[in-house]
Amino acid sequence: DSGVTQTPKHLITATGQRVTLRCSPRSGDLSVYWYQQSLDQGLQFLIQYYNGEERAKGNILERFSAQQFPDLHSELNLSSLELGDSALYFCASSDWTGWGDTQYFGPGTRLTVL
């Protein structure tokens, strides 16, 4: 158990809908990262937040957005869902001192878009 929690574990929804994935980082970690894992793309970095501020962006679609709240939990919002958005979404956290700390991954949320 990495100490990173994610809810829900599974999510099944229809095309065009909007969902919110939630992540609580390990105690003391200020940095949260979101990744998408699909069969054809592997693990892809989406976005990083540090202490409430966006720090880095990867290949995140405009339909997706994220935020980190004062209690450091983070939410990833996915809207206008398409079939191709079906994937495992992981959250990771680190305390990010700026020298590349280890990222610890949560159990993931499996999103299925029908």
Next chain:
Amino acid sequence: EDKVVQSPLSLVVHEGDTVTLNCSYEVTNFRSLLWYKQEKKAPTFLFMLTSSGIEKKSGRLSSILDKKELFSILNITATQTGDSAVYLCAVLQGAQKLVFGQGTRLTINP
């Protein structure tokens, strides 16, 4: 374009064998290289390598980084069925994002 390439993509061996998994990278603003093991769901952290030539060990697993030749290897000795998993190599870029390889699917047969 930043890339991390792992080989082989798939490997099937017998229990007790020794395996070597390879990872080569071309990534700008390299900070460190990490190995993860992914079984059913979340990748679990194995090693973080920052300096060239220094081997990291944990039980039957060991890993080393060559920053000149831009590659790393992960060795597993005396393999057990519980070692069956996908092993992921990732490069930490700019202390922010991890760039992952495709993974090596390792299957250990009894």
